[in-house]
Amino acid sequence: MGDKQPITNKPTETSQMNTITVPEVLDLITGAKGHIFSCKFVKRTTGEVRSMTCRVKVKKGVKGIGMSYKPSDKNLLPVFDMQNDGFRMINLDTIFEVKVEGTVYEVNSEVA
Numbered sequence: 001m002g003d004k005q006p007i008t009n010k011p012t013e014t015s016q017m018n019t020i021t022v023p024e025v026l027d028l029i030t031g032a033k034g035h036i037f038s039c040k041f042v043k044r045t046t047g048e049v050r051s052m053t054c055r056v057k058v059k060k061g062v063k064g065i066g067m068s069y070k071p072s073d074k075n076l077l078p079v080f081d082m083q084n085d086g087f088r089m090i091n092l093d094t095i096f097e098v099k100v101e102g103t104v105y106e107v108n109s110e111v112a
Helices: 022-031
Strands: 017-021 037-042 049-055 076-081 086-091 095-100 103-108
Touching (some): 017 022, 022 095, 022 103, 049 086
Antiparallel strands (some): 049 076, 095 103
């Protein structure tokens, strides 16, 4: 039949790949106004790569108690994981890809 192309995680010629910094990621996610986005990062606890589909500004299940620490002090971003139906933290130190509104962004974590 036809030649099958190998499946890769690399962007295709038709997809958009933009490079942004971690502060730009925060601006992009908060600017999404609670819309669903996806990201890839390395988990702080196990070192494994984690892919997550999530949202910010979710109030479901919030009890009003608050956290015992400030996530931004540890460079974490609290989100609601849409696949696992619960709150999780994104490690901003190790985030390397984010997709918002159909556009994929490669995250450059190096500080200039």
